[in-house]
Amino acid sequence: xxxxxxxxxxxxxxxxYELTKxxxxxxxxxxxxxxxxxxxxxxxxxxxxxxxxxxxxAEIKFxxxxxxxxxxxxxxxxxxxxxxxxxPLGSDDSRISSSWN
Numbered sequence: 001x002x003x004x005x006x007x008x009x010x011x012x013x014x015x016x017y018e019l020t021k022x023x024x025x026x027x028x029x030x031x032x033x034x035x036x037x038x039x040x041x042x043x044x045x046x047x048x049x050x051x052x053x054x055x056x057x058a059e060i061k062f063x064x065x066x067x068x069x070x071x072x073x074x075x076x077x078x079x080x081x082x083x084x085x086x087x088p089l090g091s092d093d094s095r096i097s098s099s100w101n
Contacts, residue, residue, distance in 0.1 A: 004047050005066045012040040012070065030081035037074035044070055 015036050019029055044067070053059040 004051075005044060008040055008044050009066075009069055010045070012036060012073065015040075016073070024029065025083050027081065030077050030084060033077040034074065037070065037077060039068050042046060043073060 011040070016033055019032055019036065022029070024032075040088065
């Protein structure tokens, strides 16, 4: 049986995959993905607040291996969003020529 963290991660991956199928701009996709990641991390946090780990090894495994899987996706989409928003306007040719002047 899957643990709650595996179920939450699988649900997050499914939601992120479904988001790629939608016909919206990349900026809106990244913004929605950030929201999904935040919601998943909040669910994970609320589930672990009332959870008693079996031993310290299980707790260390959770904070060292499992939690970073959620947080890394969040960081990834935040960076993509920031990159897209800060990208200069114009065609590729105009961006290339203006960067050399």
